[in-house]
Amino acid sequence: MLDSSPLLRLQWRFCFRFFVVLILSSQALSSSLRSQEPTASRRAEGSIRFATFNISFYRKSEGELKKELQEKPESAQPRKVAEIIQRVRPDVLLLNEFDYDKNGEALAAFQKNFLEVAQGEQAPIKYPYSYVGPVNTGVDTKIDLDGDGKTGTGNDCYGFGRYPGQYGMAILSRYPIDQDNVRTFQRFRWTDMPNHQMPFKVGTQDPYYSDEAIEVFRLSSKSHWDVPIKLNNQDSIHFLVAHPTPPVFDQEEDRNGRRNHDEIRMFADYVTPDKADYLYDDQGGRGGLAAGVKFVIAGDMNADPNDGDSSMSAANQLTEHPLINHSIDPSSSGGAHYAKSQGGKNLEHKGPANTDTGDFGDSNVGNLRIDYCLPSKNLELIQAGVFWPKPGEPGAKLINASDHRMVWIDLKK
Numbered sequence: 001m002l003d004s005s006p007l008l009r010l011q012w013r014f015c016f017r018f019f020v021v022l023i024l025s026s027q028a029l030s031s032s033l034r035s036q037e038p039t040a041s042r043r044a045e046g047s048i049r050f051a052t053f054n055i056s057f058y059r060k061s062e063g064e065l066k067k068e069l070q071e072k073p074e075s076a077q078p079r080k081v082a083e084i085i086q087r088v089r090p091d092v093l094l095l096n097e098f099d100y101d102k103n104g105e106a107l108a109a110f111q112k113n114f115l116e117v118a119q120g121e122q123a124p125i126k127y128p129y130s131y132v133g134p135v136n137t138g139v140d141t142k143i144d145l146d147g148d149g150k151t152g153t154g155n156d157c158y159g160f161g162r163y164p165g166q167y168g169m170a171i172l173s174r175y176p177i178d179q180d181n182v183r184t185f186q187r188f189r190w191t192d193m194p195n196h197q198m199p200f201k202v203g204t205q206d207p208y209y210s211d212e213a214i215e216v217f218r219l220s221s222k223s224h225w226d227v228p229i230k231l232n233n234q235d236s237i238h239f240l241v242a243h244p245t246p247p248v249f250d251q252e253e254d255r256n257g258r259r260n261h262d263e264i265r266m267f268a269d270y271v272t273p274d275k276a277d278y279l280y281d282d283q284g285g286r287g288g289l290a291a292g293v294k295f296v297i298a299g300d301m302n303a304d305p306n307d308g309d310s311s312m313s314a315a316n317q318l319t320e321h322p323l324i325n326h327s328i329d330p331s332s333s334g335g336a337h338y339a340k341s342q343g344g345k346n347l348e349h350k351g352p353a354n355t356d357t358g359d360f361g362d363s364n365v366g367n368l369r370i371d372y373c374l375p376s377k378n379l380e381l382i383q384a385g386v387f388w389p390k391p392g393e394p395g396a397k398l399i400n401a402s403d404h405r406m407v408w409i410d411l412k413k
Helices: 006-036 064-071 076-088 105-115 211-216 255-270 333-342 344-348 396-401
Strands: 047-057 092-098 129-132 169-173 224-230 236-242 295-300 371-375 381-386 407-412
Touching (some): 047 236, 047 295, 047 371, 064 105, 169 224, 333 344
Antiparallel strands (some): 224 236
8 A cells, every 4th residue: 555645756756757848859769860870860650762873893804893792791882882871771782793603603792792791780681682784884886986086995885885885773672573574675776776976077967876786775774774673573663774875985976975865765654655665675575664563663874964074955854754753853961061152053053952852063163963763643743752862961971982873762652
């Protein structure tokens, strides 16, 4: 039987109020700490997260990346990239500029030695499914493509590269990949695109490339892939990935800017049923996606909707496409911070700095939005972001791992 003396009742009230204050203070502190975390750490319930990240995993010679990832688990750049991935924890991830090897050994080593090992006190992450495939970079055409009187250079390859597979692509997924229905467009010829933008010699209407070059020239500087991700037995999302050529490193003929435009156009056409009849894949299939198919377009498109050197509003073919969900533009606190603190060309830009995804030369081009993760209109976009923390925020010391930032989106399953 409890003692009901006034003193004891007073003690009970004090203890009760103390514990209430303690609980409320703990909740407030927890809430404060959560509010300081990058948005990427807070997952939307019942969602699937797609992401794209140009990780600059290209090396000077063939096989060098594979050796590094297999033999040097202490290597600083891969560890930083792995920590970013562990922080954002995408379910489906495109990696741009990941050197290709036929057996996928470099990707397997990256998973085993980096992603599946805790980095910076982050939880390891496993991807049971993956996809790698050949790309056009470094594959010699045996033709003098750039007209410099020589053959066998990086500029004479289907896509610029010092060896086959440099600047390749790879996909990691926590959901099954429908391998039997993957489509690749590595060998699609540029000349087979109706109303293409192949360049002319300056001041003329004569083709810039020789007849011999036009006959073999492929549109994709790397490749275009359609990789279906299986959410369940009935439903899939087509992960449409690419890495168009930068619209620079050319002259007045604008050969790279024009190619970049048409590489982006290819996916804009691919998701539009009445515009894709001309397309053929490497397996012999024709056409694009059927009406109503769910998709996510992802990759380093090397084109900003408002700024930079791209040609003919190349990025707007996607950012203004009527079948793409534009309800949320991925953004970050770091994009706005660094545009202001770095100054230079950034101060002349028209586009919003918080949507930038790449940190480039401030006296030349400035920071740009060139990496995209764009869902179809029939997918519900819950939230989106760019992993670009500003100084003092968690993960801020990781951003020098690449000159690009990871872009992610959460979709309702």
